[in-house]
Amino acid sequence: MLAFNLAIPILLIATVVGLIIAIIQAATQVHEQTLSFAPKAIAIALGLFFLGPWMLEETADFMKYIFSVIAETGL
Numbered sequence: 508m509l510a511f512n513l514a515i516p517i518l519l520i521a522t523v524v525g526l527i528i529a530i531i532q533a534a535t536q537v538h539e540q541t542l543s544f545a546p547k548a549i550a551i552a553l554g555l556f557f558l559g560p561w562m563l564e565e566t567a568d569f570m571k572y573i574f575s576v577i578a579e580t581g582l
Contacts, residue, residue, distance in 0.1 A: 509569050513562050524550040
C-alpha cells in the first residue's frame, strides 16, 4: 500500500500532462516526440521536488513501524 500511495501522485501528474500534450498535438497535428517527453519530465521533476518531503516522511514512518515490529517479535 505504501508503494501505491507514493506512486499514485507521480503517475497522475504524468498521465494528466501526457493527456494535455496529446490533445494539443492532435489539435495542431505536430507529432514530435520531444514535445511529449520534455513537459512530462519537467512536471514529474517538479512533482518529486514538491512531494519528495512527504514521500520521504511516509517511507521513514513505515521503516520505523517495521523496525518496531521486528523489535517486538525479538528477531
